[in-house]
Amino acid sequence: MPYEPSAAWQYDVPTSGSKRLPPAARYMESLTHQGYGFEAAIADLIDNSIDAGAQNVVVSFLRDEDRLVSLLVIDDGKGMNDDELDVAMTVGGREGYADSALGHFGAGLKAASLSHANALTVVSRTKRSPATGRRWLTARAQADFSCDIVDAKYCQNLIDRYDGVIGWHGTIVRWDGVRSFETIIEGQTDRFLNETIERLETHLGLYLHRFLSREGFHIDIVVEDVRTRDELDHRGIEAIDPFGYRVPGRPGYPRTYTAPVEGVGDVRMSAHIWPPKSPLVAFRGIGALADRQGFYIYRNDRLVQAGGWNGTRSGETHHNLARVAIDLPAQPNEVFSLTVKKDGVNVTPAFARGLEKATDTDGHTFAAYLAESETTYREAARRSTEVHRKEVVPPGKGIDPKLKRVLRDELPELEGEDPITFRWEALPDGTFFDIDREEHVVRLNREFRQAFNGDRRAGSNDAPVLKGLLYLMLEKNFRMGRSSAQRDDEMALWNSVLLSAAQCEIARFETGR
Numbered sequence: 358m359p360y361e362p363s364a365a366w367q368y369d370v371p372t373s374g375s376k377r378l379p380p381a382a383r384y385m386e387s388l389t390h391q392g393y394g395f396e397a398a399i400a401d402l403i404d405n406s407i408d409a410g411a412q413n414v415v416v417s418f419l420r421d422e423d424r425l426v427s428l429l430v431i432d433d434g435k436g437m438n439d440d441e442l443d444v445a446m447t448v449g450g451r452e453g454y455a456d457s458a459l460g461h462f463g464a465g466l467k468a469a470s471l472s473h474a475n476a477l478t479v480v481s482r483t484k485r486s487p488a489t490g491r492r493w494l495t496a497r498a499q500a501d502f503s504c505d506i507v508d509a510k511y512c513q514n515l516i517d518r519y520d521g522v523i524g525w526h527g528t529i530v531r532w533d534g535v536r537s538f539e540t541i542i543e544g545q546t547d548r549f550l551n552e553t554i555e556r557l558e559t560h561l562g563l564y565l566h567r568f569l570s571r572e573g574f575h576i577d578i579v580v581e582d583v584r585t586r587d588e589l590d591h592r593g594i595e596a597i598d599p600f601g602y603r604v605p606g607r608p609g610y611p612r613t614y615t616a617p618v619e620g621v622g623d624v625r626m627s628a629h630i631w632p633p634k635s636p637l638v639a640f641r642g643i644g645a646l647a648d649r650q651g652f653y654i655y656r657n658d659r660l661v662q663a664g665g666w667n668g669t670r671s672g673e674t675h676h677n678l679a680r681v682a683i684d685l686p687a688q689p690n691e692v693f694s695l696t697v698k699k700d701g702v703n704v705t706p707a708f709a710r711g712l713e714k715a716t717d718t719d720g721h722t723f724a725a726y727l728a729e730s731e732t733t734y735r736e737a738a739r740r741s742t743e744v745h746r747k748e749v750v751p752p753g754k755g756i757d758p759k760l761k762r763v764l765r766d767e768l769p770e771l772e773g774e775d776p777i778t779f780r781w782e783a784l785p786d787g788t789f790f791d792i793d794r795e796e797h798v799v800r801l802n803r804e805f806r807q808a809f810n811g812d813r814r815a816g817s818n819d820a821p822v823l824k825g826l827l828y829l830m831l832e833k834n835f836r837m838g839r840s841s842a843q844r845d846d847e848m849a850l851w852n853s854v855l856l857s858a859a860q861c862e863i864a865r866f867e868t869g870r
Contacts, residue, residue, distance in 0.1 A: 395537065395553070396560035397700055398469035402430045402530050403561065403576065404459035404659065404699070405445075405466060407568060409434025414576045415522050416557070419583045423546050425538040426583055428474075429531050431519050436526035437479075438486035446479060446491045446504055459659050459699075466530070468697070471495055475534030480512045484525050488512035518586075551753065551776060554578055554592065558758075562597035563643050567658040569596035591817055593758045599653055599663065599680060601639045606630040606678050607733045614723050618711035621692050626715065627682040628723070630730045633737030636746075637766045646677040654693075654702045656685045661695060662702045669709045670727075679730035750797065750835045752828055755779030757818040760825050777835055779824050781806050789856040790827065792848070797835055799827060808862035 360371040393401070399416060406414045411434035419427040437445060448467055470477040471493065480490035490507030497503045515531075516523055523529070541549045561569075561576055568574050580590040605611065607630045616624045631640055643649055643663065650672060654662040664680070666672060685693050685702070694703045715723035748769045752761045753776025774797075781803040784791065790801050801823075809820035830851060834844055 393469050393472040393698055394700075395473060396557050397698055398473055399430065399557060400561060400564055401465040401469040401699065403432075403565065405530075406430070406432035406434050406528070407565075407659075408459050409436070409528065411527070412573050412575070413522055415519075416576070416578045418550060418554075418578075418580045420546070420550075420580055420589060421583045423543060425535070425541065425546065425550070427531060427533050428535055428538075429519075429529055431522045431527065431529050433523055433527045436483040436486075436528055437481040437489075438483055439489050442479060442481055442489055442491055446493065459657055465699075467493065470530070470532060473535055473537065474532035475536070476532070478507060478531040478533070479528065480507060480515050480531070481528040482512075482516055482523075482526060488516045490515075548775065550580060550590070554580075554590070558592060558594055559597065559638075559643060561594050563599065563663060564660040565594075566596040566598050566660065567655070569594060570598070588817065590754055595758055595762050597639050597643060599639055599643065599649070599660075600627075600629050600682060602629075602632055602635060602637065604632060606632040607729055612717045612721060612726060614715040614717050614721075614726070616708075616711035616715035616723070618692055619707045620705075621686050621690050621707070621711075624683065624686070624708075624711060626723070628726045629680045629682070630726075630733055631678040631680065633678060633734060636769070638762060642765060647672050647674060650676045650679050652681050652683055652702075654683045654685060656695060656699075659699070661685075661699050665701070667702065667704045667708065669704075669712055675731045675734045676727065678734050679727060749832050750774045751776045753778045753797070755799075755817055756824050756828065757821040760821045764825070764828065771836065774836075777828065777832065779827070787856065789852050789859060792831060792834055794835060794838070794840075799824075799831060801827075802859075805856075805859035805863065808859045808866065811866065 360373075403414050403416075409432065411432035413433045415429075415431045417429040417431060418425055419429065445466060466479070467477065475495050476492060478490060478492040480488060482488040487509065489509065490512040492505040492507055494505065497505075515529055516527070519527075519529065537553075557578060565576070569576065576594040578590075578592045578594065579588050581587070582589055600611070611627050611629045614626045614628055616626060618624045635641065640646075649664040651664045651666040652662060653660060653664065685695075692705050692707050695701075696703065712723055746768055748771045751770040751774065752764050755778055756764075776797065778796075778798045780798060780800055782800045784800060784802040784804075788802055789805065790799060792799050801820075806820075809823050831848075834840070834848070837844075
């Protein structure tokens with residue numbers, strides 16, 4: 358029916374036809390300004406690996422002397438053939454996802470990558486198709502949406518280079534022209550890498566902790582010499598469970614509450630009260646406590662929001678012990694909506710109304726839970742028996758990631774201090790270890806390495822018992838600056854005893870006794 362002017366308000370906007378308006382090539386430029394943090398961008402790439410059924414994912418920083426030249430994310434998932442790769446590299450190309458998939462909008466691979474790199478290359482192969490590849494160059498994509506087809510021989514060579522991860526199938530995502538790499542000042546590459554990898558360990562360990570807790574799934578971060586292919590650093594990511602306390606902060610918790618939410622139905626919430634003053638990384642090491650109180654929202658076991666009350670209340674210090682786990686409903690709804698970067702959830706007022714009515718099976722209200730978390734916090738604040746441990750120089754390369762995590766759980770770290778590295782090197786006879794205070798390095802005599810590894814293959818993170826004990830013994834020498842006669846005498850004593858013990862171990866190994 359044709360539109361007739363009227364003084365009455367028009368509730369429906371009348372139309373007279375339609376036309377197709379495809380995006381301009383400049384739309385690609387908008388992908389580079391999505392506000393993706395570096396860690397969130399890498400996590401988005403790993404989501405694709407998980408959706409592809411990967412069991413092993415490696416994030417590799419490629420280093421050429423003092424320069425970082427590229428970044429790779431390598432997985433052993435099912436891979437993609439030519440047609441599937443074309444869809445993956447098309448913005449919004451995928452029209453639908455399985456209910457259990459972590460992918461959601463069809464833009465994550467492109468937006469996450471081009472937010473940080475000037476070139477995105479994806480090389481993949483399946484069991485039944487050869488290696489194939491595509492490349493987006495930001496400059497060309499912005500001009501005419503042109504996507505390059507990568508040379509087939511190069512694709513196969515790249516797959517072969519990482520055959521330790523990729524067997525019959527898998528995918529490699531390559532970033533070149535990484536903008537943050539180009540900001541590194543000469544001589545600061547080690548510091549940049551350590552700080553970047555530390556943040557990445559924490560982010561991936563937290564947001565993917567349910568996957569990392571599963572048997573057989575692994576994420577590793579390596580630093581690779583691009584010329585020799587030697588691993589300069591290798592760290593396995595450990596799960597950081599935001600509910601991973603040993604004993605709850607209050608008896609009777611966690612409690613499961615059910616909130617009747619209009620438009621969704623019953624939403625179950627697992628409410629926890631952390632033990633006050635916990636030193637665990639899962640409590641103190643994932644951000645400011647005020648930011649980490651509140652809702653931890655999961656979508657298909659992937660954490661998509663780590664704290665915050667979603668407008669239902671303000672963050673207050675006395676609620677720092679309160680954390681609530683929520684799994685998003687499997688079916689799409691208008692109450693909960695995921696952000697494009699998968700770093701938060703928007704909710705409608707229906708959720709707040711449901712919280713007001715939330716109870717557990719005993720009739721205990723969600724409001725009572727908040728009151729009890731506040732009481733627990735205030736009671737702990739009045740106690741004066743807390744033992745304070747001295748801040749320490751953090752452990753660094755050469756220490757097994759699990760051991761490093763425990764040390765960080767137990768000991769507060771000094772801010773801005775370079776971590777202590779452990780290395781096996783050639784040392785003079787009669788020396789088991791020495792230290793370099795300026796470089797923050799503990800050097801171990803590689804002549805005795807076999808004594809602590811036996812027939813096992815030695816790796817950069819080997820001998821955790823030895824290194825853990827030496828860290829506890831020697832850390833103060835890096836923290837306290839210049840040496841003293843007493844500390845030098847202590848190190849001479851430890852050197853003598855450890856040297857004799859290592860010689861005994863070698864002798865027992867050689868005689869088989």
